[in-house]
Amino acid sequence: MKKVFIILKDLFAHFGIVFRISKYEDRATYQSHYLGVLWQILNPLIQIGIYYVVFGLATNRGGIGGVSYMAWMLPGISVWFCINNSTLGSSNSIHQKIGMVSKMKFPVSILPAVSIMSQMTTFAVMMGISIVWLLVSEIYPTFYWLQFIYYFICLVVLLYFCGILNATLTVLVRDYHIALQSLMRILFYFSGAVWNITGQGFPPFVNRAMMLNPFLYIIEGFRDALLSRGYFFEKGSVTLFFWLFVLFVAILGSHLHLKFRSKFVDFV
Amino acid sequence: MDGNIKVSVSHLTKQYDLYKQKSDKIKAFFTLNKKNIPQFWALRGVSFDVYSGEAIGLIGVNGSGKSTVSNIIAGIIPPTTGKLAINGETTIIAIGAGLKNQLTGLENIRLKSLMTGMTNEEIDSIIDSVIEFSDLGDFINQPVKNYSSGMKSRLGFAIAVHSKPDILIIDEALSVGDETFYQKCVDKILSYKAEGKTIFFVSHSISQIKMLCDRVIWMHNGEIKEFGPAEKVVEGYQKHTKWFKELGKKEQKSYLNSQKNLQKEFKIDSYYQSVTKELGGPAAETEAYDIFYKENIPEKMSSASKVLLFLIPLLMLFLAYLIVTGERLLHVFR
Numbered sequence: 001m002k003k004v005f006i007i008l009k010d011l012f013a014h015f016g017i018v019f020r021i022s023k024y025e026d027r028a029t030y031q032s033h034y035l036g037v038l039w040q041i042l043n044p045l046i047q048i049g050i051y052y053v054v055f056g057l058a059t060n061r062g063g064i065g066g067v068s069y070m071a072w073m074l075p076g077i078s079v080w081f082c083i084n085n086s087t088l089g090s091s092n093s094i095h096q097k098i099g100m101v102s103k104m105k106f107p108v109s110i111l112p113a114v115s116i117m118s119q120m121t122t123f124a125v126m127m128g129i130s131i132v133w134l135l136v137s138e139i140y141p142t143f144y145w146l147q148f149i150y151y152f153i154c155l156v157v158l159l160y161f162c163g164i165l166n167a168t169l170t171v172l173v174r175d176y177h178i179a180l181q182s183l184m185r186i187l188f189y190f191s192g193a194v195w196n197i198t199g200q201g202f203p204p205f206v207n208r209a210m211m212l213n214p215f216l217y218i219i220e221g222f223r224d225a226l227l228s229r230g231y232f233f234e235k236g237s238v239t240l241f242f243w244l245f246v247l248f249v250a251i252l253g254s255h256l257h258l259k260f261r262s263k264f265v266d267f268v
Numbered sequence: 269m270d271g272n273i274k275v276s277v278s279h280l281t282k283q284y285d286l287y288k289q290k291s292d293k294i295k296a297f298f299t300l301n302k303k304n305i306p307q308f309w310a311l312r313g314v315s316f317d318v319y320s321g322e323a324i325g326l327i328g329v330n331g332s333g334k335s336t337v338s339n340i341i342a343g344i345i346p347p348t349t350g351k352l353a354i355n356g357e358t359t360i361i362a363i364g365a366g367l368k369n370q371l372t373g374l375e376n377i378r379l380k381s382l383m384t385g386m387t388n389e390e391i392d393s394i395i396d397s398v399i400e401f402s403d404l405g406d407f408i409n410q411p412v413k414n415y416s417s418g419m420k421s422r423l424g425f426a427i428a429v430h431s432k433p434d435i436l437i438i439d440e441a442l443s444v445g446d447e448t449f450y451q452k453c454v455d456k457i458l459s460y461k462a463e464g465k466t467i468f469f470v471s472h473s474i475s476q477i478k479m480l481c482d483r484v485i486w487m488h489n490g491e492i493k494e495f496g497p498a499e500k501v502v503e504g505y506q507k508h509t510k511w512f513k514e515l516g517k518k519e520q521k522s523y524l525n526s527q528k529n530l531q532k533e534f535k536i537d538s539y540y541q542s543v544t545k546e547l548g549g550p551a552a553e554t555e556a557y558d559i560f561y562k563e564n565i566p567e568k569m570s571s572a573s574k575v576l577l578f579l580i581p582l583l584m585l586f587l588a589y590l591i592v593t594g595e596r597l598l599h600v601f602r
Contacts (some may be wrong), residue, residue, distance in 0.1 A: 024382055028379075244580050250575055251577055
C-alpha cells in the first residue's frame with residue numbers, strides 16, 4: 001500500500017512535467033503532417049462512420065434502449081478510443097523512452113501518465129461532439145449527468161494504474177505488449193463500445209458476468225450518465241468489484257514498478 | 269562546516285542479482301523469494317561527506333563501483349541500504365548522454381530540458397546559449413542519429429550544464445570530446461566550482477583528475493580504499509596499478525578472483541551487525557535501522573500488501589459469484 005502512495009506522490013509532484021511533455025509530444029508527432037493535430041479528431045471520426053454503417057444501419061436501425069444508435073454509440077465509443085489508445089500508449093511508454101531516461105534523473109513512473117494525458121485532448125473533443133449530438137437529438141442534461149465526474153475519475157484512475165502495470169510488464173517481457181494489443185481488440189467487442197453486448201439475448205447470467213469487465217463498467221457508466229439511465233450506487237456490487245480490481249492492479253503494479261525501476265535498462 | 273555539506277552518504281550498499289539467462293529474470297519476478305540467484309554487491313558500505321565548492325574525483329579500476337556511486341548520488345538508481353542526504357539538484361552527464369536518435373538536436377534540447385522539469389519559458393531563455401555551447405552549427409537541425417560520438421557528448425554536456433545543477437556529476441563523459449571542447453568544459457567546470465557548486469568527476473585519466481579535483485575517492489571492489497587530497501590518493505592508486513601490472517598472469521587472476529569473491533559473499537546482515545556494534549549505546553539498534561533502511565524502498569513486498577493481494581482476489585471472486593447469480597450483496601448479510 002505504501003508503494004501505491006509513493007507512485008501517486010511522484011505523479012502529483014511532477015504533474016507540470018507530465019503536462020508539458022505530453023503537449024510537446026503531441027506537437028512533435030503531427031509536426032510533419034499538413035493537417036497536423038486535426039488527425040487526432042479525423043481518425044476517430046472516420047472510424048465512427050464505418051461503425052455506424054456496419055452496426056447502425058445494418059443491425060440496429062431501431063436504436064438501442066429508446067435512443068437512436070448514434071446517440072447510444074457516441075458516448076461509448078469516445079470513451080473506448082480513450083481507453084484503447086491510452087492503454088496501448090502507456091504500455092509502450094517506458095520501453096520507448098528507456099534509453100533517454102536511464103541516464104538522467106527522471107521519475108519514470110510518470111511516463112504512462114504522459115501517454116494518458118496526450119489522449120485527453122481527443123477525449124474532450126470527442127465528448128464535446130457526443131454531447132452536441134445528444135442535445136441535437138433532444139436528449140437534455142439531468143442530474144444523472146453529474147455522474148460524468150465520477151466516471152471520469154474511474155477512467156483516469158483505472159488507466160493510470162493499468163498503465164503502470166502494463167508499462168512495467170512490457171519492459172520486462174516484450175511479448176506482453178503484443179498480447180495486450182490482441183486482448184484490446186477482443187475487449188473492443190466485449191466492452192459494449194459499438195455493440196450492445198448485454199442486449200443480444202444471451203442467458204441472464206452471461207449478461208451479468210459481462211458486467212465484471214471494468215471497461216464495460218466505465219463505458220456503460222458514461223452512458224448511464226449522459227442518457228440518464230441510472231446511478232452508479234444502484235449497482236453497488238459491480239462498483240465494489242470495479243474498485244477492488246483497481247486496488248489490486250494498483251498494489252501489484254506499484255510493487256513491480258518500484259522493484260524493477262532501476263533495472264529497466266538491463267531488460268531492453 | 270556542517271552548514272555547507274552538499275552530499276552526505278553513509279553505509280551505502282548496492283546489490284545486484286546475477287541472472288544466468290533471461291528466463292531467470294522473469295522467474296525472479298514471479299517468485300517472491302529468490303534464494304538460488306547469485307548476488308553481487310557492487311557497493312559494500314560506502315560513507316563520505318562532500319562540501320560545497322569541492323570537486324571530487326572518483327578513480328578505480330573497471331567494476332569497482334565508481335559509476336554505481338555516481339548513479340546513486342544522481343538519483344538514477346536507488347541504493348539497497350544506506351542513508352543519502354543530498355542538498356540541491358543533481359545532474360549527471362554520462363557517455364551516450366541519453367539522447368533520442370530520431371529527434372533533431374534542437375528537439376532533443378527541448379525534450380531533455382522539459383524532462384528535467386523546466387518550463388517552456390525557461391527553455392526559451394537558455395536555448396541559444398545551449399546551441400552556442402554545443403558548437404554544432406547547422407547540425408543542430410539534423411537528427412541525432414547522424415551525429416558523431418563527440419558531437420553527441422557535446423550536446424549532452426551542453427544541455428546538462430544549462431539545467432543549473434547544484435551538484436554536477438560527470439561520468440567519463442569528457443573522454444570523447446576533442447581538445448577544444450575539453451578546454452571549454454574545463455572552463456565551465458571551474459566556473460561552477462567558483463560559484464560554490466559541487467562536482468563529481470569520474471575518470472580514468474589521472475592527469476584530468478589531478479588538474480580538476482581537490483579530493484579523490486579511490487574505489488576498490490565496492491569499498492572506499494582511500495579518500496583524501498588528490499595528489500596523495502592518486503599516488504597510492506598509481507602505485508597499486510603498478511604493483512598489479514608487475515604480478516604474473518596467474519597471480520593477477522587469482523587476486524582478481526579473490527577480490528570478486530569478497531563482493532559475492534558479502535552478507536548485509538553481518539555488516540549491519542558490525543555497524544550496530546560500532547555505534548554502541550542503547551539506541552544503536554534503531555539508529556542502525558534508520559541509517560540502513562528507513563529511506564529505502566524495500567524490494568520485498570510488505571506482508572500487509574501480500575495479504576491484500578491475496579484477499580482482494582478472494583473478495584472479487586465472492587462478489588463475482590454474487591453478481592453472476594444475481595444475488596444482491598445486502599441480502600447476503602441479512
